[in-house]
Amino acid sequence: MxxxxxxxxxxxxxxxTIDDLADSCNRQLEEYGYPTHPAESYRYFVGNGVRKLVERALPDTEEARKITDRFVQDFRSDYQDHCFDRxxxxxxxxxxxxxxxxxxxxxxxxxxxxxxxxxxxxxxxxxxxxxxxxxxxxxxxxxxxxxxxxxxxxxxxxxxxxxxxxxxxxxxxxxxxxxxxxxxxxxxxxxxxxxxxxxxxxxxxxxxxxxxxxxxxxxx
Structure with missing residues (x-):
C-alpha cells in the first residue's frame, strides 16, 4: 500500500448525522417563529460549517440576518444535547x-x-x-x-x-x-x-x- x-x-x-442536524435546526426555527425545512434540504445546507448552515436555513431577510449570531449559539447548544439521538x-x-x-x-x-x-x-x-x-x-x-x-x-x-x-x-x-x-x-x-x-x-x-x-x- x-x-x-x-x-x-x-x-x-x-x-x-443529517436527521440530528435537521432536528436541532428546525427546533430553533420553530422557537424563532420561522418556517422549518425537510431533512432532505439539509443535505445541501451542510458542508461549509455551522454558520453557513444557519444562514441557509434562515429566511433571507434583514430581521433574520440580525439574529444569526444568537441563532448559531442556540443551534449549537441544542445540537450538543441531541447529537446522539439518531x-x-x-x-x-x-x-x-x-x-x-x-x-x-x-x-x-x-x-x-x-x-x-x-x-x-x-x-x-x-x-x-x-x-x-x-x-x-x-x-x-x-x-x-x-x-x-x-x-x-x-x-x-x-x-x-x-x-x-x-x-x-x-x-x-x-x-x-x-x-x-x-x-x-x-x-x-x-x-x-x-x-x-x-x-x-x-x-x-x-x-x-x-x-x-x-x-x-x-x-x-
Missing part, C-alpha cells in the same frame, strides 16, 4: 476503519463541524484509539476547502500530502484534497452525488465501503 495516511470527513462520510455510523464503516487500522494506516478526521462537537461525536461513536487525530473547525483556520486544517493534521502526524488520501462526500472535501495536495476520494453513501464529486476533482469514487477499501489499497 502506497498510502500511509487517510483523512476522513465526518458528516455524510463516517456518520449519518446519528449512526454508516453501514460497514466500523469494519472498514478496523481493517485500515490493522493495515497500519494513520487515520484522522477533519470536519467543518465545530471542533468541540467533532471531538464529542467521534469519542462517542468510535473507539478512543481509532483515530490518531480528530479535528473540527477552529477559529484559527478557515473552513474547508481551505487546506490549513489538513496541513495542521499532516504536520501533527508527520505525514506528507502525497502519501495521504482525503475521503469525503461533497465538492468541499474534494477541493480540500486538491488544495492540500492529498489524493481525493469521493463516496456515494453521503449527502451528494457522483457528478458533484467528479466536477470537484475526485480521482476515485466508491459506492460502498468494500470498494473504498479496494481504492485505498491501490491508490498511488
Amino acid at each position: 502506497s498510502l500511509k495516511g487517510i483523512i476522513f470527513d465526518l458528516d455524510g462520510t463516517l456518520l449519518d 446519528t449512526r455510523p454508516y453501514p460497514g464503516i466500523p469494519e472498514l476503519l478496523k481493517r485500515l487500522k490493522q493495515d497500519g494506516l494513520v487515520l484522522a478526521v477533519l470536519s467543518n463541524k465545530p471542533d468541540t462537537e467533532t471531538k464529542k461525536v467521534v469519542r462517542h461513536f468510535f473507539p478512543k484509539d481509532q483515530f490518531h487525530c480528530a479535528a473540527g473547525h477552529k477559529e484559527e483556520f478557515d473552513v474547508k476547502p481551505d487546506p490549513a486544517g489538513v496541513h495542521a493534521i499532516l504536520n501533527k502526524l508527520n505525514l506528507r500530502a502525497e502519501e495521504t488520501a482525503f475521503v469525503g462526500d461533497t465538492w468541499i472535501d474534494m477541493q480540500t484534497a486538491v488544495n492540500s495536495g492529498c489524493f481525493p476520494v469521493g463516496i456515494l453513501w453521503g449527502f451528494r452525488d457522483r457528478p458533484e464529486l467528479e466536477d470537484a476533482g475526485a480521482r476515485a469514487i466508491a459506492a460502498d465501503t468494500g470498494e473504498l477499501y479496494s481504492i485505498l489499497n491501490t491508490a498511488d
Whole structure:
C-alpha cells in the first residue's frame, strides 16, 4: 500500500448525522417563529460549517440576518444535547476503519463541524484509539476547502500530502484534497452525488465501503 495516511470527513462520510442536524435546526426555527425545512434540504445546507448552515436555513431577510449570531449559539447548544439521538455510523464503516487500522494506516478526521462537537461525536461513536487525530473547525483556520486544517493534521502526524488520501462526500472535501495536495476520494453513501464529486476533482469514487477499501489499497 502506497498510502500511509487517510483523512476522513465526518458528516455524510463516517456518520449519518443529517436527521440530528435537521432536528436541532428546525427546533430553533420553530422557537424563532420561522418556517422549518425537510431533512432532505439539509443535505445541501451542510458542508461549509455551522454558520453557513444557519444562514441557509434562515429566511433571507434583514430581521433574520440580525439574529444569526444568537441563532448559531442556540443551534449549537441544542445540537450538543441531541447529537446522539439518531446519528449512526454508516453501514460497514466500523469494519472498514478496523481493517485500515490493522493495515497500519494513520487515520484522522477533519470536519467543518465545530471542533468541540467533532471531538464529542467521534469519542462517542468510535473507539478512543481509532483515530490518531480528530479535528473540527477552529477559529484559527478557515473552513474547508481551505487546506490549513489538513496541513495542521499532516504536520501533527508527520505525514506528507502525497502519501495521504482525503475521503469525503461533497465538492468541499474534494477541493480540500486538491488544495492540500492529498489524493481525493469521493463516496456515494453521503449527502451528494457522483457528478458533484467528479466536477470537484475526485480521482476515485466508491459506492460502498468494500470498494473504498479496494481504492485505498491501490491508490498511488
